[in-house]
Amino acid sequence: MMEIGLNHYLVLSTILFAIGLVGVMRRKNLLMLFFATEILLNSVNISFAAISHYYGDLTGQMFAFFVIAIAASEVAVGLGLLIVWHKKHNNIDLDNMSTMRG
């Protein structure tokens, strides 16, 4: 078997990022859209950890920690806003949120 290098992890991270992007583009339900953004953040975390390991530098891991913290707070605020919207309009479809389209 061949050695697992940095490129393997970067390619994996890219594949996951592409899956997340496809999710962001094809989902209409806002909750499903949030799931896709979680996938995006996680794929970036993998590449941070891999670079941190292969260069013997801890900065990558630190950035991964802060990304996790930001993801957690994003979920808290986003779900709160989603609940308010759902109480008001009784659905969370993206197409109905076009009041500023003009």
Place this chain on the structure above:
Amino acid sequence: MFEAIAFYLFSFLTIAMFYIAVTTSQALYALSALAAGMIFISAFFFILGAEFLGAVQIVVYSGAVMALYAFGMMFFDTTREVKEKQGNKAIIFGLSIISAVLVVIIVAAPIVGNNIEALYPVTEGAGNVQEVGMVLFTKYLVPFEVAAVMLLVAMVAGIVLAGKKMDLSLTLMTEQEILMMREEDKNKKVLS
């Protein structure tokens, strides 16, 4: 050898789980597939020697974020099938492939350009958790505190947005208004 097997196994599992999470039309399937994918991702962190990050990944994502999503889904109608955007598929897939290639170029550019020197090199004879603590509480102390304040703000925002009658302030109301509000609540409970 062992590392290669683990890497390929977990990469296959992660990609499969995230693919399900993105493509399924059932919200509950998407939630469980996403939780499984998060746990499989922590396996990569353990392979890479970042044990603390792996543990944080399991605790924060599979524990906190997924529980929050599960609570959020109770508010929404999740039994109905999720409708999807009917866009031009060729444009969507082309755009995502272009952006993915861009990400590879962005990540690989510094590697091709010049050799990176470690700013905070790994200390000899210290475990991963110890190293993380030493770097986090010296060089990254200010971002750490800012992140703590941000999490506090997010918590307050979540409570205010999701709670009931959060637009009212008891300290700004007079005694009579508070009494009237309580009476109304009592009447509502009796009626329901």
